[in-house]
Amino acid sequence: MIEDFKQKIAGDIAMSPEPGRAVRKWREEFGLSQHQLADYIGISHSVISDYESGRRKSPGVSVIRKMVEALIELDIANGSPVISKYNPDYKVDCIIAMDEMAGGVDVDVFIDAIGGNNLNPDRLIAKQIHGYTIVDSVKAILSLGSEDYLKIYGWNTERALIFLNVHFGRSPMVAIRAHPLKPAMVVYQSPDAVDPLAVKLARLEKIPLVTTTMSVEDMIARMDALKRSEEERWK
Numbered sequence: 001m002i003e004d005f006k007q008k009i010a011g012d013i014a015m016s017p018e019p020g021r022a023v024r025k026w027r028e029e030f031g032l033s034q035h036q037l038a039d040y041i042g043i044s045h046s047v048i049s050d051y052e053s054g055r056r057k058s059p060g061v062s063v064i065r066k067m068v069e070a071l072i073e074l075d076i077a078n079g080s081p082v083i084s085k086y087n088p089d090y091k092v093d094c095i096i097a098m099d100e101m102a103g104g105v106d107v108d109v110f111i112d113a114i115g116g117n118n119l120n121p122d123r124l125i126a127k128q129i130h131g132y133t134i135v136d137s138v139k140a141i142l143s144l145g146s147e148d149y150l151k152i153y154g155w156n157t158e159r160a161l162i163f164l165n166v167h168f169g170r171s172p173m174v175a176i177r178a179h180p181l182k183p184a185m186v187v188y189q190s191p192d193a194v195d196p197l198a199v200k201l202a203r204l205e206k207i208p209l210v211t212t213t214m215s216v217e218d219m220i221a222r223m224d225a226l227k228r229s230e231e232e233r234w235k
Contacts, residue, residue: 002072005086010068019058020051023067027052030071030082040070084151094139096164097132097220100155103230104128107185107208110160113222116187116210119199127184131159132223134216137172138165158184164216166191169198173209177201187212189219 009026016022027037027048034052038045050056059067075082110129111118133152140163152161163172166188174197176182186202187210188194194211202209212219 002083002087005083006068006072008086009071010064013059013064013067014061018054020054020056023048023059024052026067026071030075032071032074036074037067037070040074041066094136095152096134096136096216098134098152098154099223099227100131100159101129101223101227101230103227104130104158105226105230110185110223110226111208111210113226114187114210114212114219115214116212119194119209119211120203120207128158129160129184130156132162133159134162134164134219135172136165137163140172140175153181153183157181160185160187160210162187162189162219164189168193168195169209170195173198173201173205176207177205182207184208185210189214189216 013019013022034045034048038048051059105128107127107129131154133154135152153159161183169188169191172186182205185208190213191211199209
């Protein structure tokens with residue numbers, strides 16, 4: 001998908017009657033200055049300026065390739081907003097797995113299935129879990145942009161967000177607290193510890209905060225079994 005997008009940009013530049021104008025169009029589309037693009041490629045910003053103004057002839061294939069690679073890599077580092085805009089099905093790198101449970105699963109049943117421990121037992125409210133998303137918390141911190149954040153919710157927000165590589169769990173709950181969309185449950189898989197602030201934020205948001213030591217593979221298998229069970233029940 002990304003390779004196709006790269007070819008689209010490269011072709012647009014190479015085939016344009018005014019290649020410099022096409023370079024400028026894509027640079028601005030990615031929200032980059034001439035200095036940012038030039039510094040990443042390792043050339044003088046005056047070279048980018050000369051291409052865009054037409055003072056230099058069309059950049060050759062190797063230069064176009066470097067420009068396109070730079071645009072894509074910088075966009076990924078910024079959370080992939082442009083890639084996601086042109087490729088709606090682009091999978092965010094921090095998402096390990098996700099699925100929907102149309103029938104819904106009771107919160108306590110879901111917690112029991114993943115061998116979870118609810119740190120906010122008074123938040124075991126009458127909700128149902130209609131899906132899950134497994135997120136690598138480190139990659140999410142480094143690369144998740146505002147548009148990508150919406151993708152972790154799939155088809156609905158009534159889902160469990162399961163975070164891997166959690167140290168103390170403060171950052172995921174701070175991000176959830178700051179965003180208007182809230183999950184039905186937050187799960188930390190094998191955290192080093194859980195920051196009291198994370199528990200407090202979950203309590204304020206009325207979200208069950210659950211920890212589990214179950215492996216990712218076993219969790220997915222258990223959740224798939226729950227999904228099949230609910231689908232049979234609703235037939």
